[in-house]
Amino acid sequence: MLSERKEAILKLIVEEYIKTIKPVGSKNLCDTLNVSSATVRNEMQELEEMGYLEKTHTSSGRIPSEKGYRYYVDNLMKVKEMTGEEVYNLQRVFDNSKLELNDSISKSLQIISDMTNYTAIILENKSDEENLKQVEVIPIDEENIIAIVVTDKGHVTNKNINIKGSNLNEVKKIVELINKMIIGTPINDVSSKLEFEIKPIIGSYIMNYETVYNAFYNAFNNFKDENEVYSKGKDRILSLPEFNEVDKIKNIISKLDDNSLKNIEETKDGINIYIGKENELDEDLTIVKTKVKLNNKESTLAIIGPKRMEYDKVVSLLEYIKDNMKEGK
Numbered sequence: 001m002l003s004e005r006k007e008a009i010l011k012l013i014v015e016e017y018i019k020t021i022k023p024v025g026s027k028n029l030c031d032t033l034n035v036s037s038a039t040v041r042n043e044m045q046e047l048e049e050m051g052y053l054e055k056t057h058t059s060s061g062r063i064p065s066e067k068g069y070r071y072y073v074d075n076l077m078k079v080k081e082m083t084g085e086e087v088y089n090l091q092r093v094f095d096n097s098k099l100e101l102n103d104s105i106s107k108s109l110q111i112i113s114d115m116t117n118y119t120a121i122i123l124e125n126k127s128d129e130e131n132l133k134q135v136e137v138i139p140i141d142e143e144n145i146i147a148i149v150v151t152d153k154g155h156v157t158n159k160n161i162n163i164k165g166s167n168l169n170e171v172k173k174i175v176e177l178i179n180k181m182i183i184g185t186p187i188n189d190v191s192s193k194l195e196f197e198i199k200p201i202i203g204s205y206i207m208n209y210e211t212v213y214n215a216f217y218n219a220f221n222n223f224k225d226e227n228e229v230y231s232k233g234k235d236r237i238l239s240l241p242e243f244n245e246v247d248k249i250k251n252i253i254s255k256l257d258d259n260s261l262k263n264i265e266e267t268k269d270g271i272n273i274y275i276g277k278e279n280e281l282d283e284d285l286t287i288v289k290t291k292v293k294l295n296n297k298e299s300t301l302a303i304i305g306p307k308r309m310e311y312d313k314v315v316s317l318l319e320y321i322k323d324n325m326k327e328g329k
Contacts, residue, residue, distance in 0.1 A: 023061030113233030118305035
């Protein structure tokens, strides 16, 4: 643990930098701490040597490092109280019985993004309690098709499949068999039924079935493991000053597509903060995640922003939502 004075200096630097995105110098801290500029400079130098602060090339001031942010979050941060207006805006969505679940999620995410100026995400596991409704194929050319999987909840996914070594008629036979034998099967059980009920049958009257069968098997497995992504405010991050370089903008945009966001599911309880290199998305970002109950399913709610995030506000917001977001009913 740091000394009381070092903690006070680190806390002030983190909170000032979050607000201004300008390196903090010793003069800014002297009056608040009621100590000499030399004392503050010495403490800042030691904090830098310990890895909690970093010095920029453009100023004599310091900025927090990832280690500094982590220490602040774990030891110094006090959760910020939500305003009455913020509580009212969210509660109005939660209490609106006329909203469909998806509308409730969308409106909640929009409010979260507006409140924080960050990106808000919900990942909902879409295969739980969903049944297979239909499988279709669309030929692209002699060697490629698109397989389309539809569930009774209206979720649709598609996969490009190479059928080289087989032919379209054989593919159609497999699809007919799937639609005849396993329509109505829970998505989570489809792969098992394919393996133990469909495969023995098609192997007896369709030659070279393995490529097509394996492609369908993988498509169902991928669908089972996928999350539905709801998001608001992806463009918010791009308006932040730390992401004003073209290369950084391109990089962040590529990281915020739905396929990347599907991988940020939360597995731990509580409000969890992943700063920079701690997260799986990008080392210039912070992700704050928690598990919430939606539609009788466990989902992930995440807020994505810069490392210079208003952690106290974000944690307060997620704690409130975790306690109050049920099913929009």
